[in-house]
Amino acid sequence: MRIAIQDVTPETDYAEIIGWVHEIRDLGGLAFFIVRDRTGLIQVTIPKKKAPEAVVEAAKEVSRESVVRVAGTVKAIEKAPGGRELVPEELEIVSLAASPLPLDVAEKVSAEMDTRIDSRFLDVRKPRVGAIFFIRSVAVRAINEFLFSRGFINITTPKVVAAATEGGTELFPIAYFEKEAFLNQSPQLYKQMMMAAGCEKVFEIGPIFRAEEHNTVRHLNEATSLDVEVSFADHNDVMQLLEDLIIAVYRRVTEDCADQLATLGVDLTVPATPFPRISYAEAIEIANRTVPEKISFGDDLGTAAEKAIGEYIGQHYFIVDWPTAIKPYYAMPYPENPELSKAFDMMHPRMELSSGAQRIHQHDLLVEQIRAKGLSPESFEFYLKTFEYGMPPHAGWGLGVERLIMTMLNLPNIREAVLFPRDRHRLTP
Ligand code: ATP
Numbered sequence: 076m077r078i079a080i081q082d083v084t085p086e087t088d089y090a091e092i093i094g095w096v097h098e099i100r101d102l103g104g105l106a107f108f109i110v111r112d113r114t115g116l117i118q119v120t121i122p123k124k125k126a127p128e129a130v131v132e133a134a135k136e137v138s139r140e141s142v143v144r145v146a147g148t149v150k151a152i153e154k155a156p157g158g159r160e161l162v163p164e165e166l167e168i169v170s171l172a173a174s175p176l177p178l179d180v181a182e183k184v185s186a187e188m189d190t191r192i193d194s195r196f197l198d199v200r201k202p203r204v205g206a207i208f209f210i211r212s213v214a215v216r217a218i219n220e221f222l223f224s225r226g227f228i229n230i231t232t233p234k235v236v237a238a239a240t241e242g243g244t245e246l247f248p249i250a251y252f253e254k255e256a257f258l259n260q261s262p263q264l265y266k267q268m269m270m271a272a273g274c275e276k277v278f279e280i281g282p283i284f285r286a287e288e289h290n291t292v293r294h295l296n297e298a299t300s301l302d303v304e305v306s307f308a309d310h311n312d313v314m315q316l317l318e319d320l321i322i323a324v325y326r327r328v329t330e331d332c333a334d335q336l337a338t339l340g341v342d343l344t345v346p347a348t349p350f351p352r353i354s355y356a357e358a359i360e361i362a363n364r365t366v367p368e369k370i371s372f373g374d375d376l377g378t379a380a381e382k383a384i385g386e387y388i389g390q391h392y393f394i395v396d397w398p399t400a401i402k403p404y405y406a407m408p409y410p411e412n413p414e415l416s417k418a419f420d421m422m423h424p425r426m427e428l429s430s431g432a433q434r435i436h437q438h439d440l441l442v443e444q445i446r447a448k449g450l451s452p453e454s455f456e457f458y459l460k461t462f463e464y465g466m467p468p469h470a471g472w473g474l475g476v477e478r479l480i481m482t483m484l485n486l487p488n489i490r491e492a493v494l495f496p497r498d499r500h501r502l503t504p
């Protein structure tokens with residue numbers, strides 16, 4: 076019976092494993108393979124004179140990254156990975172790999188991101204890369220468990236839509252029979268409509284599509300968004316929820332992914348709480364102390380500003396009280412000062428992770444704000460209708476899953492945090 080490589084210990088007598096040939100070393104009388112499965116590595120040692128003939132024959136033929144089945148006795152040996160080696164009685168080539176490999180899985184030769192993505196299936200075989208996606212899976216599971224424990228229900232909303240969420244040009248048009256349609260840039264309108272449907276607390280983890288022209292290390296054209304919406308809550312309530320969620324995810328990853336973090340060389344610490352909250356006005360003041368191009372009230376915070384503020388604060392933080400003019404039409408203005416809105420961004424020192432707000436739940440105010448942005452209420456009819464028949468007050472946010480993973484693991488490029496990135500120049504694999 077086949078067992079996982081990590082379950083073969085120096086005390087094991089006999090083991091059968093299946094894995095990929097990570098390395099091959101032939102020292103004449105002795106051949107060494109390192110075999111890898113998703114749980115670890117093991118040395119397979121073949122003394123050519125003593126080994127069964129079939130084993131020696133298979134060993135001659137096998138190439139790196141072939142799938143092999145190995146069965147034999149286990150010996151404790153200090154120098155080998157995991158303190159043990161496997162001496163095969165049987166060695167079967169299950170699936171022979173062609174040579175040369177398009178990518179070196181053993182990472183003796185490092186490769187550019189593009190080459191790696193071209194052969195992503197091989198890239199993910201690298202323990203370091205595999206660790207990222209194991210951690211991502213644990214993080215997504217932690218998000219689900221956290222939100223279910225808080226009484227949320229999971230929803231799925233359409234990705235093919237007729238209208239833009241926020242207008243603008245960041246949309247991919249698609250052909251939908253005889254109509255024009257778009258890939259959705261955000262589930263915003265739909266999660267709000269679920270508030271009108273009486274669901275109270277909803278979340279979705281799904282793709283968002285942004286036709287952003289620029290190629291950066293923190294933008295994808297198809298990203299994964301965790302979207303949350305809560306009824307009878309304001310911006311402060313959902314900021315607290317977001318902070319609690321980040322802590323829950325970091326805790327779970329530190330607890331359940333010790334091996335993967337070690338493989339990545341990441342020393343993960345749970346962020347300190349509470350996350351500092353600074354106003355947009357304070358944020359531009361901090362940025363203006365160091366950035367060369369001064370920011371005026373009402374400007375967006377660019378990359379340089381985000382970096383300057385992040386360096387100054389040095390941990391996760393919120394930027395609150397944004398000018399209404401630069402936040403989406405659905406953000407709730409402060410009644411006593413409608414120039415500012417109950418909108419926030421949650422930041423990692425390196426970049427924005429999330430944007431959220433208390434939403435406008437009053438139909439007429441919403442129509443007014445849509446018009447103020449130069450958009451036409453007619454194209455939002457299906458959405459606006461839900462505000463006329465008992466829309467509760469509500470608030471929510473959207474968090475980029477890839478950015479969460481990227482910042483948590485200190486990855487240099489967002490493409491490291493997604494299996495098959497979609498960017499300005501890439502549609503395959
Ligand atoms: P940025 O200003 O950094 O481009 P944004 O403000 O346009 O982001 P939002 O519309 O606020 O993004 O989306 C909410 C969250 O979704 C962002 O904070 C980010 O984590 C994630 N996100 C948005 N667009 C992208 C993208 N193109 N690639 C990866 N993640 C994204």
Ligand code: MG
Nearest residue numbers: 420427429430
């Ligand atoms: Mg944003």
